[in-house]
Amino acid sequence: MASVTPAQLAEWQEAVGRQLVEEETLHPAPLRRxxxxxxxxGQSTLPPLAHWACFLPSPADDEIGPDGHPKRGSFLPDVSLPRRMFAASEMHFPSPLVIGQKTRQTSEIIALTHKLGGSGDLIFAKVEKRLEQDGLVRxxxxQTYVYRADGQRTPMPVPENPMPQGEIWEPEEVNLFRFSAATANAHRIHYDRPYATEIEGYPALVIHGPFTAAKLAALAQRSGTLASFSFRAMAPLFLGQPVWLRESDGVYQAIRCDGVVAMEAKASLQ
Structure with a gap:
């Protein structure tokens, strides 16, 4: 049963078309970190999805919500559903970013829709980001964000036998912290275990979706320079369990120890 009213949805949809324009010089230090x-x-070519190291959020203490994210209502609408996740993205790279150049990022909310899922209401917000240098879109x-209700507690995945196939990736707690720091991601599910387990109902710290996406992009980038890259998060990944990264017929996947596909991505090369 839907709990989001038509009036609430209409209010949130007033944010569609809202823009945020930012400018900064593309410095090498954040890209290196x-x-x-x-x-x-960090000394050679730009890493996969390097633009994620640019235009990082820097809210004041009183502008941060209880989950560590910036409070809603400034750029993104004040959706009342408590959980927010980065669910998917579609990227195009017309030309490479140039370090040391002044860069403009324009963020625009292009859609906000409501669906009913198995766990109840889902609000999907789509945000387009354009990074320009010298008048060219680089x-x-x-990005697609999903808002949802609290839902039930998530159990720890049970390893299957035989194990999945692919390259094993086993990030540690320090790796999660370093990625959070490099992307200014203060969401507490990635570093605050009591919050992740007791408040959000996860069995352990959660591996960042963008971290996983960047690892899949790196796998794709071994074959050449990315022209486009898209991914969709399908299930959470947890610290303390290995992840298998693999490619099959042009589809890149991150597989949990229980065989569940946690993320799926596609790429095209220049």
């Missing part, structure tokens, strides 16, 4: 968080030396990304 981001590269190192992904396991690169990166275009459409």
């Amino acid at each position: 981001y590269a190192q968080a992904l396991g690169y030396d 990166v275009r990304e459409v």
